[in-house]
Amino acid sequence: MVIEEANLSDVPDLIELQYRAYQSEAALHDDWSIPPLSETAYDMGLAFTENYFTKVIQDGRIVGSGRAKLADGQCFISKMAVEPELRGRGIGSCILRHLESRFTAVREFTLFTGEKSERNLKMYKNRGYREIDARLWVKRLSSTCENLPNQSRQRQILAVTPSDHHKGLVKYKPLI
Numbered sequence: 001m002v003i004e005e006a007n008l009s010d011v012p013d014l015i016e017l018q019y020r021a022y023q024s025e026a027a028l029h030d031d032w033s034i035p036p037l038s039e040t041a042y043d044m045g046l047a048f049t050e051n052y053f054t055k056v057i058q059d060g061r062i063v064g065s066g067r068a069k070l071a072d073g074q075c076f077i078s079k080m081a082v083e084p085e086l087r088g089r090g091i092g093s094c095i096l097r098h099l100e101s102r103f104t105a106v107r108e109f110t111l112f113t114g115e116k117s118e119r120n121l122k123m124y125k126n127r128g129y130r131e132i133d134a135r136l137w138v139k140r141l142s143s144t145c146e147n148l149p150n151q152s153r154q155r156q157i158l159a160v161t162p163s164d165h166h167k168g169l170v171k172y173k174p175l176i
């Protein structure tokens with residue numbers, strides 16, 4: 001398994017993977033209008049101008065993907081996808097870890113997932129995210145925060161309004 005940056009030539013495979021991967025999410029929430037299912041290849045191609053895309057390759061095919069966008073010192077992670085038959089093998093955790101490692105100077109990571117998506121919620125919790133304000137999740141990196149002045153450890157909670165059936169998650173990281 002190899003994880004690397006995706007490029008525009010990967011869009012046809014990425015859009016097909018995303019469509020397959022989000023079928024179960026749409027069924028779980030009885031919402032077939034979720035953005036990953038309505039995004040076109042053209043829209044995804046445009047998203048390459050503002051997002052870092054990653055792909056996971058196994059046996060010569062793309063089996064996982066995700067993207068991240070920087071804005072105001074925050075990293076917004078979105079549309080992570082794993083081939084349905086390969087879920088539960090750590091691919092999603094690898095994607096998340098890879099995306100986090102690409103943006104070492106950001107203060108926080110933000111993402112959303114369906115509130116009924118227990119597998120996703122468990123993975124985010126295991127990766128150090130936690131829910132706050134019933135909508136947001138936060139991770140404070142205590143190993144690096146301990147030696148910082150108190151004011152450096154304080155972080156503002158994001159004001160995010162996800163759709164009714166999605167949870168927002170935030171992972172805070174101190175600036176060093």
